[in-house]
Amino acid sequence: MTDPIPHHVLYELGCTEGSPATLRLLARDQDRRRLLLLRAVLDAAGAAPADRCPPDARRALAESWALLEAAERTGPGPAATVRSLLLAPLVGPWAERALALLTGAGPPDPAATARCLGHLAPLAAAAAVRAGLPFRLRLTAAGGSLALPTLGALRTGPGTTPVDAHHSAGKLVLRTAGERSVTVRPQRGHGAWAASPAWRAAHALPPLVPGGHLVPLDDLDPYRVPHHPLQPGFTGITDLDDLARKRWGAAWSATAALLAPGGPHRIAEAVTLLRCLVPLAPPGGPVAGEPPPGSCSGTRREAFGAVLSSEPADATGFAETLVHETQHIKLAALAALTPLHHADPAPRHFAPWRPDPRPFDGLWHGVYSHLALADWWLRYARAVPPGPARDRAWAEHARRREQVGAALPVLVGSDALTPAGRTVAEGMVTAYTRLTHAEVPPDHLARAVAYVATTRALWLQRQGGAGRSAG
Incomplete structure (x- = not known):
């Protein structure tokens, strides 16, 4: 059981802010969850019956994990590299897919499971290359490509293609049956060079x-x-x-x-x-x-x-885009740490930035990200000299601010909020109130008010005018 999140952390996140310590808290929790997920995949593969996880796939998974462990043992630098590869964002979707195939309620699909588990092998190979660890390994390209994280990808023929990989003395040699070998030389940090047109560098x-x-x-x-x-x-x-x-x-x-x-x-x-x-x-x-x-x-x-x-x-x-999407990353990571609401997933709420009804959680995310955008555009408008860039910033700020104002009351007035969610909502109200005190050029504000009013009227018309929350 995790410790309760301090009130000030929830409140500052509600204000769409976050100190370095708060951001590290979210990242550390996500990293721990990733490592637990990977452990769950290994355990599930070991426990799965043969009709769900073929023995060859189980052995290959164990060999790949052993190579990762060997790469990690070569020193502090390589250990950090291996850890960063395992924590890379796109390993998460693979691990969740693998766990679903190994433990899902549906009928077994051993071929799909074997293909999915085989994805760990190129990751282990890339880790060993980055650690300077010699190895020989049979990899499998699927869909015409073999991707090696942080290095690049080898184009192969259509379908499933075996690829023999040999690494030593700072060179990775990739060979497919009937084709000339491709010699890959890793670059420091990211990417790798090869003379062959079959190679695409990361x-x-x-x-x-x-x-x-x-x-x-x-x-x-x-x-x-x-x-x-x-x-x-x-x-x-x-x-x-x-x-x-x-x-x-x-x-x-x-x-x-x-x-x-x-x-x-x-x-x-x-x-x-x-x-x-x-x-x-x-x-x-x-x-x-x-x-x-x-x-x-x-x-x-x-x-x-x-x-x-x-x-x-x-x-x-x-x-x-970065301001917008990092808010979704923050809020999703916070929700993984502690529930913020218990609302049902029915799409019924008006969101001024979408034509379709939104579920409560979708509205929550949308208000949160638009609140941060309204704040950023305001600060940007104040920082740039007069001209088209400033006009654009004022217009964007006014529109985002009015959109938040139309939807935020639905969140604040909901009885589905948890105590943690209530604190986050209080921070959002504080941030929005600060924005409303800012002086905005009247023409931009008038257009934003009209825009949101028109959006609401059209939305109500599409929904039949009743039976939905219109904020």
């Missing part, structure tokens, strides 16, 4: 702050999207070409400076909570050589630290 963005960590821009991992379909409004995953990577990098290079006006907590959130970015296809479809006109982004509960996003149109859009 890519990472520079640290947000000096001394920070690289942020993988992962378009290779097979678990980067959910096993189930993406929710409406989300595009599928995409592979990045060199030009797209350069555009991501250009937008990223100015992001820290744009986050800064929002206060040190906005930088701290991104540095502490963001562990990888997963590129999505642009909503309007790609335009050759041009940044996309629209955007979409999201997070996944089972992939702590991952932000899925289409290519940002510019650095301001990138900063906005």
Whole structure:
């Protein structure tokens, strides 16, 4: 049983803030949960009957785990590298999928279980490469690719392809039947180089702050999207070409400076909570050589630290996405530590940023993220000189603020809140009240009020005008 979360921690998180100690608290708890989940996968594989977990798959899983342990034992640096690989966001979806196949109530699917468990082998191989540990290992490429975390991916033929991997003296040699071998040379920190066109190097963005960590821009991992379909409004995953990577990098290079006006907590959130970015296809479809006109982004509960996003149109859009999505990461991590409400999942609530009715938890997340955005846009509007950037910031701030004001009363007035949830809600009210005291250009505020009123009227019309919560 975990200790109660201090009142001041809940309150500051409700204000959409969070000290470095609070953010580390959330991250440490998520890391502990990941390690317990991995232990559960190993135990479930050992206990599962042969018709659910084939003996060969069980042995391969044990061999991969033994290689991880050997890599960890080689020294403090490699041990930290192995731990970071196991805690990487996209290991979470794999582990949950593996546990479901091993323990689920549905009929056994030994072939699917074997394919899923085999995903640990390339992770173990990557850990051993990073630790400088020699090894020989049989890996399996599926769907035409073999992804090695932090290194890159080998393109193979269609279907399932065995790949023999041999690492020694700083070189990784990958060989498939009937094909020439590919020699891969790891680069320091992230990525690996190979002369073969069959190899795609992993890519990472520079640290947000000096001394920070690289942020993988992962378009290779097979678990980067959910096993189930993406929710409406989300595009599928995409592979990045060199030009797209350069555009991501250009937008990223100015992001820290744009986050800064929002206060040190906005930088701290991104540095502490963001562990990888997963590129999505642009909503309007790609335009050759041009940044996309629209955007979409999201997070996944089972992939702590991952932000899925289409290519940002510019650095301001990138900063906005990070502010938005780190709030979802924070709130989901907090809810894992302590229940915030006991509301049912029925979609019945009006959210001014969505055309469809939202469940209480969806409304909670939406209000929380929009509250942080309203705060960031206000601070940004005050920091930039007069011109189009300031006008955009005032417009965004006013709209987000009015949207929060239309939905926040539903949360505060709910009897489904737990004591912890009530404290978080009190912090949200405090943050919103501060925003309402800010002087906003009247024209921007009037447009925002009209926008929310029109949105509410259209929503009520679509819902038949009754029987739903309209905030």
